[in-house]
Amino acid sequence: MTKVAVVYYSGYGHTKLVAENVAEGAQAELIEIDQEGNIPEAAWDTLQAADAIIFGAPTYMGSAPWQFKKFADASSKPWFTRAWQDKVFGGFTNSASLNGDKQVTMIAMQTLAAQHGGIWVSLGQLPANTLASTRDDVNNLGGSAGPLVQSPSDAGADKIPAGDLETVRLYGARVASIAARLK
Incomplete structure (x- = not known):
């Protein structure tokens, strides 16, 4: 069975x-980065055993928050031994704005995966960009590197558009499927 881990900060x-x-979507294990930028020690073993790792972070002020960056910096230990070499990677981000400079966060996640010698999975979904498109459509924000999600700043998570949540579920399944094929 393919093992996928989603490591994220919220x-x-x-x-x-x-x-x-x-x-x-990926049938994955969740690993939450805490408010101090740490993950449990056992989570490093989970990441080591995973066939695929999916990164997740909000985009604050044009990049991932410091807590995600602290995790990324701590991943230098597996980087040094090439422990994550040839793993499948993916990533997602969200912000309050439709654009919100999310692409900068996605590029940072892609770069982190590349530094580990990983294989990045693109979104693989056409954008919903016609006049008839709505926020309930898959990939309505037009991402290609990975899912882009919009979270209204004045509402809870329950107001994230259905199209964005379906986009990320499909992406999780895509990452898991590609990891299974490469395993």
Whole structure:
């Protein structure tokens, strides 16, 4: 069986809901980065055993928050031994704005995966970009590197558009499927 881990940071609960939906699609184990930027020690073993790792973080002020960056920096230990070499990687992000400079966060996640010698999985979904498109459509924000999610700043996670949540579920399944084929 293919093992997938979703490692994420959530500041206000929006990214947690997104991570849960990604994990549902990928049949993955969730690893939450805490408010101090740490993961449980046993989670490093989970990441080591995973065939695929999916990163998740909100986009704050044009990049991932410091807690995700602290995790990324701590991953230098497996980087040094090439422990994650040839693993399948993916990532997702969300912000309150439709754009919100999410692409910068996605590029940072892709770069982290590349530094580990990983294989990045693109979103693989056409954008919903016609006049008839709505926020309930899959990939309505037009991502390609990975899922982009919009979380209204004045509402809870339950107001994340259905199309965004379906996009991330499908992406989780895509990452797991590609990892299974490469295993």
